[in-house]
Amino acid sequence: MRTRSLGTKGPVVSAMGLGCMSMSQAYGTRNDDESRKTLQRALDLGVTFLDTADVYGEGHNESLVGAAIQGRRGEVFLATKCGILFGERGRGLDGSPAYIRQACEASLKRLGTDVIDLYYLHRKDPKTPIEESAGALATLVKEGKVRHVGLSEVAPATLKRAHAVHPITAVQSEYSLWYREPEHGILPACRELGVGFVPFSPLGRGFLAGASVRSDTLAEGDMRLGLPRFQGENLDRNERLREALAEIAAGRGQTPAQLALAWVLAQGETVVPIPGTKRVRYLEENAAASALDARTLAAIEAALAANPPSGERYSPDMMAWVDRG
Numbered sequence: 001m002r003t004r005s006l007g008t009k010g011p012v013v014s015a016m017g018l019g020c021m022s023m024s025q026a027y028g029t030r031n032d033d034e035s036r037k038t039l040q041r042a043l044d045l046g047v048t049f050l051d052t053a054d055v056y057g058e059g060h061n062e063s064l065v066g067a068a069i070q071g072r073r074g075e076v077f078l079a080t081k082c083g084i085l086f087g088e089r090g091r092g093l094d095g096s097p098a099y100i101r102q103a104c105e106a107s108l109k110r111l112g113t114d115v116i117d118l119y120y121l122h123r124k125d126p127k128t129p130i131e132e133s134a135g136a137l138a139t140l141v142k143e144g145k146v147r148h149v150g151l152s153e154v155a156p157a158t159l160k161r162a163h164a165v166h167p168i169t170a171v172q173s174e175y176s177l178w179y180r181e182p183e184h185g186i187l188p189a190c191r192e193l194g195v196g197f198v199p200f201s202p203l204g205r206g207f208l209a210g211a212s213v214r215s216d217t218l219a220e221g222d223m224r225l226g227l228p229r230f231q232g233e234n235l236d237r238n239e240r241l242r243e244a245l246a247e248i249a250a251g252r253g254q255t256p257a258q259l260a261l262a263w264v265l266a267q268g269e270t271v272v273p274i275p276g277t278k279r280v281r282y283l284e285e286n287a288a289a290s291a292l293d294a295r296t297l298a299a300i301e302a303a304l305a306a307n308p309p310s311g312e313r314y315s316p317d318m319m320a321w322v323d324r325g
């Protein structure tokens, strides 16, 4: 596995990470045994940038990842997040210094480590000025509990304000072939500040990898059932884009997942995607994604122009948590 630097002067990580969310929630049923094997295989392949969050499975995901990396902690660049409430606290956001401190302590415990390599604020809390949240994260760095600070789904103005308090190492936002909004805001802002960019859902939540996402094939509780892009006429239109991309992938001897990841990797040297899976087979396939030539990039642009993605990426309640600056 090649490596990349998170931002211009940031830490060196595997050029592709592993998103661990689906091991605990969101897409399909849990399989802890297969998930543990996937985590071990990731480290064997040099996919050492692991992404989790306290809210994934309400702590289950951090505990799973923490247990799987015991004895191999030194190989891992471990990223987790705080700020989305769960459990008894109900649904909501909290970026207050008191909450961040308490969440960090709980994450360290579940992860079985004494330091988090990259600690993100999962969403900006509208009730707390970002300077206060960034200040709390900076204090955790001073105390040696956190090595690097990140933000997720923030607007460029928020990134700049936080970066003035403490250097931000990475911003994590949704970015993929079928969701390119970051190109008009946060991605150029990261480049300007020398901040790394970590695309989440680079496989379009499985859609761009060819996973069957018709409502009759998804298990009850699968989050995609509630996302506009996976519904009705939007889905019908998006299927046409997927078919066009699958044809391009087949023409270069790649799988659709590999084409989607190669496209993200082609967007810049400080861009480090974190495709998610709980299966060894998918992990191995994804890790083998290779570089894209100019002809393939042009073919992808043409396919997107002919079949523009249809529908919002989030439902209105999830959209309300996205920072607009």
Ligand SMILES: NC(=O)c1ccc[n+]([C@@H]2O[C@H](COP(=O)([O-])OP(=O)(O)OC[C@H]3O[C@@H](n4cnc5c(N)ncnc54)[C@H](OP(=O)(O)O)[C@@H]3O)[C@@H](O)[C@H]2O)c1
Residues within 6 Å of the ligand: 018, 019, 020, 021, 022, 023, 027, 028, 051, 052, 122, 152, 153, 172, 173, 199, 200, 201, 202, 203, 204, 205, 206, 207, 209, 210, 211, 257, 274, 275, 276, 277, 278, 279, 281, 282, 283, 285, 286
């Ligand atoms: N900061 C945030 O707000 C935020 C939001 C969402 C996600 N994330 C992070 O980003 C990571 C990745 O995003 P994501 O999981 O939402 O979406 P994703 O990486 O775009 O897609 C994951 C889905 O694709 C499937 N898949 C993976 N590789 C495949 C392959 N080669 N062939 C067919 N299907 C394949 C997975 O199936 P299986 O699960 O069955 O293996 C899973 O259902 C997450 O794990 C999480 O760590 C962060």
